[in-house]
Amino acid sequence: MLLVITNKFDLACDFFILRLKERSIPFLRLNTEDYGNSFQINISLAGYDASYEINFADGRLVTNADIKAVYFRQPVSPDAPHDLAESDKEFSRREAREILRSLWRLINHGKWFNHPKELWLASNKIEQLTIAQRLGFKIPDTCVSMSELTVRNFIESHEGQVVCKAVKHGFLRQGLDVQIATTQRVGSEFLNQFGNYAQVPMIFQEEIHKAFDVRVTVVGDNVFATAIHSQQHPQTIVDWRLLDLQEFDIEHEAIKMPAHLDELCKQITRYFNLKYSAIDLIKTVQGEYFFLELNPNGEWAWIEQKTGYPIRDAIIDCLRV
Ligand SMILES: Nc1ncnc2c1ncn2[C@@H]1O[C@H](COP(=O)(O)OP(=O)(O)OP(=O)(O)O)[C@@H](O)[C@H]1O
Ligand SMILES: [Mg+2]
Structure with a gap:
C-alpha cells in the first residue's frame, strides 16, 4: 500500500489520488493535521527493533509491513486540542510534530519519494x-545581504539592472489562503527607502x-x-x-x-x-x-x-x- 502524507487542503494530492483510483492502486492518505483525531501513532521499542502502528478512527490499522512506498507531499503541523490552554498548545503541537518525525524515521529510507531529510x-x-x-x-550574479553599502555597490556594478527576492521563499500560506512576496526590480527609489526594506536579508540578482x-x-x-x-x-x-x-x-x-x-x-x-x-x-x-x-x-x-x-x-x- 502507498502512504500519501499531506494535508486536507492539498489540491494536487486530490488530483494525484484521482489517478491512483483510475489505476486501482491501493493507497492511504494521511492528513497530518488530523493526528490525534482521525489517526493515532503507537511506537514500541521492546526488543531489538522499533516497530510502529498507525491506528485510524475507522478501525484500519497500518504497520511497517503494509507500507510499500511513501509519497511525501505537504504535511502540516498537527492541530492542538481545542480545549487546551493557549500556553499549552505550542507544547502539544511540538510534541505531536516530533512523533510524526519519529514515524518518518522508522519507515525504510528506500520507500520514500522524497525523504523529508533529503527535502530539507x-x-x-x-x-x-x-x-x-x-x-x-x-x-545570475547574486548577492545576499541587508547591508546598504553592499547592496548599493552591487546595484551600481550592474547599472541598476537588479531584482530582489526572498532568501527562503516568497509564499505565505494559511489554509487555502496564499500570499506572495514577489520578485521586484530595485532602482533608485528602493535605495532611497532602504531603511524600510532592510529589516530582512534578501537575495539581489542581476536581472x-x-x-x-x-x-x-x-x-x-x-x-x-x-x-x-x-x-x-x-x-x-x-x-x-x-x-x-x-x-x-x-x-x-x-x-x-x-x-x-x-x-x-x-x-x-x-x-x-x-x-x-x-x-x-x-x-x-x-x-x-x-x-x-x-x-x-x-x-x-x-x-x-x-x-x-x-x-x-x-x-x-x-x-x-
Ligand atoms: N535574476 C532574475 N532575473 C530576472 N527575473 C528573475 C530573476 N530571479 C527571479 N526572477 C523572476 O522572479 C519570478 C520568481 O523567480 P524565483 O523562482 O527565482 O523566485 P523565488 O522567490 O526564489 O521563488 P520561490 O518563492 O518559489 O522560492 C519568476 O518570474 C522569475 O522569472
Ligand atoms: Mg520559484
Missing part, C-alpha cells in the same frame, strides 16, 4: 546556486532578460520542460506568479531543451539525493538558460493540466506501487 537538505537556495554553477549551469520562464519537472529519469510565456503580458514580465495565482491565463507550452540541460537537471536532482524536483530556469532571448532555483517538493499539478505531461504516472512509476 536540498532546500537552501544559496547552496543550490553554488552547486548549479559547479555542475555547469549559468546562474536576466527573458524570452520566457521555464519550469522543469524532474521525475526519476523523466525531464518535463515547460515554457511559461511570462513576457507576453506587462504584468508578468518581472514575476509571473502573482497573476497566475489570480488565474490570469499565462500561456504554457511543453518544450524540448538541449540534451545537456536535461542532463544537468537530472544531475542536480541526483546530487541532492532526490527522485523529484521542480527547477526554475530562465531562457534568454539569446537562447541561453539560467538556473534560478530548485524546489525539492515544488508543485507540478498545474503543469500536467496545462501541458498534458504524464507527471502523475511518472510519479506512480517511480514509487513502484
Whole structure:
C-alpha cells in the first residue's frame, strides 16, 4: 500500500489520488493535521527493533509491513486540542510534530519519494546556486545581504539592472489562503527607502532578460520542460506568479531543451539525493538558460493540466506501487 502524507487542503494530492483510483492502486492518505483525531501513532521499542502502528478512527490499522512506498507531499503541523490552554498548545503541537518525525524515521529510507531529510537538505537556495554553477549551469550574479553599502555597490556594478527576492521563499500560506512576496526590480527609489526594506536579508540578482520562464519537472529519469510565456503580458514580465495565482491565463507550452540541460537537471536532482524536483530556469532571448532555483517538493499539478505531461504516472512509476 502507498502512504500519501499531506494535508486536507492539498489540491494536487486530490488530483494525484484521482489517478491512483483510475489505476486501482491501493493507497492511504494521511492528513497530518488530523493526528490525534482521525489517526493515532503507537511506537514500541521492546526488543531489538522499533516497530510502529498507525491506528485510524475507522478501525484500519497500518504497520511497517503494509507500507510499500511513501509519497511525501505537504504535511502540516498537527492541530492542538481545542480545549487546551493557549500556553499549552505550542507544547502539544511540538510534541505531536516530533512523533510524526519519529514515524518518518522508522519507515525504510528506500520507500520514500522524497525523504523529508533529503527535502530539507536540498532546500537552501544559496547552496543550490553554488552547486548549479559547479555542475555547469549559468546562474545570475547574486548577492545576499541587508547591508546598504553592499547592496548599493552591487546595484551600481550592474547599472541598476537588479531584482530582489526572498532568501527562503516568497509564499505565505494559511489554509487555502496564499500570499506572495514577489520578485521586484530595485532602482533608485528602493535605495532611497532602504531603511524600510532592510529589516530582512534578501537575495539581489542581476536581472536576466527573458524570452520566457521555464519550469522543469524532474521525475526519476523523466525531464518535463515547460515554457511559461511570462513576457507576453506587462504584468508578468518581472514575476509571473502573482497573476497566475489570480488565474490570469499565462500561456504554457511543453518544450524540448538541449540534451545537456536535461542532463544537468537530472544531475542536480541526483546530487541532492532526490527522485523529484521542480527547477526554475530562465531562457534568454539569446537562447541561453539560467538556473534560478530548485524546489525539492515544488508543485507540478498545474503543469500536467496545462501541458498534458504524464507527471502523475511518472510519479506512480517511480514509487513502484
Ligand atoms: N535574476 C532574475 N532575473 C530576472 N527575473 C528573475 C530573476 N530571479 C527571479 N526572477 C523572476 O522572479 C519570478 C520568481 O523567480 P524565483 O523562482 O527565482 O523566485 P523565488 O522567490 O526564489 O521563488 P520561490 O518563492 O518559489 O522560492 C519568476 O518570474 C522569475 O522569472
Ligand atoms: Mg520559484
